[in-house]
Amino acid sequence: MEEFTKQYKTLIDKSLAFDYTESLRQECAEFTDEVIKKDVLPEDIVDIHKDYIQHMNLSEARIMTTLEVLQEVVKGFGYSYRDYQRLVNRLQHHDKEIDLAARLQQTMLKTDIPQFDSIQIGAISVAAQKVSGDYFNLIDHKDGTMSFAVADVIGKGIPAALAMSMIKFGMDSYGHSQLPSDGLKRLNRVVEKNVNQNMFVTMFYGLYEEMNHLLYCSSAGHEPGYIYRAEENTFEEIGVRGTVLGVDQHTRYDQQEIPIYLEDLIIIFTDGVTEVRDNNGDFINKSFLLNVIQQYKHMHPQDIVQMLYEELLTIQNPYKRDDLTILIIKRVN
Incomplete structure (x- = not known):
């Protein structure tokens, strides 16, 4: 001075x-x-x-x-x-x-949880900021099948939210059940033509067939899903892989067919779950996530995803948050 x-x-x-x-x-x-x-x-x-x-x-x-x-x-x-x-x-x-x-996105991406006799569904999706780059969708086709998807835009903010809205409308517009490999092929063309070249989308796409209890699934570069096998009390990783949406409009996607038995769980995350950092800045181990799910496996899937989310909140570094989505489907008697 x-x-x-x-x-x-x-x-x-x-x-x-x-x-x-x-x-x-x-x-x-x-x-x-x-x-x-x-x-x-x-x-x-x-x-x-x-x-x-x-x-x-x-x-x-x-x-x-x-x-x-x-x-x-x-x-x-x-x-x-x-x-x-x-x-x-x-x-x-x-x-x-x-x-x-954010309000428009919540309205446009709102998904009702379908009700089935032999499966229970739990889902949670939390944005790190006001608008989210994560998305999940569940469609009851009224013919004993249900399509579902969990997706993550590699990007943030309003552009990511707009991309997610477009993908939801693309998925909903089919109006009938279709195999995941075909669904991803169509959505890939939509993303490749209409989304910024620097923005890509990962997606896990599944079709659950209630009559035969079969899961058909494909992946577009998404985090691997898991099946919890109740009889063996073990987890198995879903091995299907594929290229992220928006890279090449001619990409074809592999498909896997998986039987689902009584009390088995289908578990899908986004990388906001699998890449959670603790207060020391270290990534948590995936075994931590699976152990929490195993601990609460007897509960309704909505309670399981809520308990897992609350566990993550206790260890997560609040300054290293990402959009987070968890979907669990459980076969019941």
């Missing part, structure tokens, strides 16, 4: 010694930039000015001359404050738009 006081007094001295020139105006502007960077308040400058001229035997006209320096400096503070206020207003407007986008 002592250095700023000295610089300001020099500006006053120059205004008294010379006419108020463009050069002095520029020096005042540069001085203002410096004091703003150091969080000096305009009232501090006014106090310096008053203290200095009180010890000088100046005429009223000469005092008015020094006020030109004060006026120029304080004017710089005015510009800075207006710029700041404009920025605040823009941010508030942006936040309102984000809130609106």
Whole structure:
């Protein structure tokens, strides 16, 4: 502050010694930039000015001359404050738009949980920010089959949310059950044609056939799913793999057929679950996730996903969050 006081007094001295020139105006502007960077308040400058001229035997006209320096400096503070206020207003407007986008996304991506006699379903999806890049969908085809998908856009914010909305409408528009390999092939064309080239989508696509208790599934670069085998009390990884959506419109997807037995669980995550970091910044082990599920396997799937989510909250670093989705389907008697 002592250095700023000295610089300001020099500006006053120059205004008294010379006419108020463009050069002095520029020096005042540069001085203002410096004091703003150091969080000096305009009232501090006014106090310096008053203290200095009180010890000088100046005429009223000469005092008015020094006020030109004060006026120029304080004017710089005015510009800075207006710029700041404009920025605040823009941010508030942006936040309102984000809130609106989040509400629209919740409406457009809302999925009802179908009711079946022989399966129970639990799902949870939590956005890290106001809008999510995760998505899950469940479609009861009213013919004893159910399509389901869990997807993750490699991207954030409103563009990711728009991409997810488009994928949901693409999936819902089929109007009938179809094999996952065909479903991914069609969605891949939609993404490749309509989504930004730098944005890709991973998806696990399944079709559950209630009559024969068969799971047909395909994957587009998504996190591997798991089957919990109740009779053996073990987990097996679903081995189907594939290319992420949006890379090549001619991509074909492999398909796996898996029998589901009584009390077995079908478990699908997004990477916001499998890549959770603890407070030390380390990734949690997948065995932790599976052990939690195994601990609560006797419960309804909705209770299982809720318990798993709460366990993750207790160990997760809050500053390293990602969108998170868990889907569990359980065959019951």
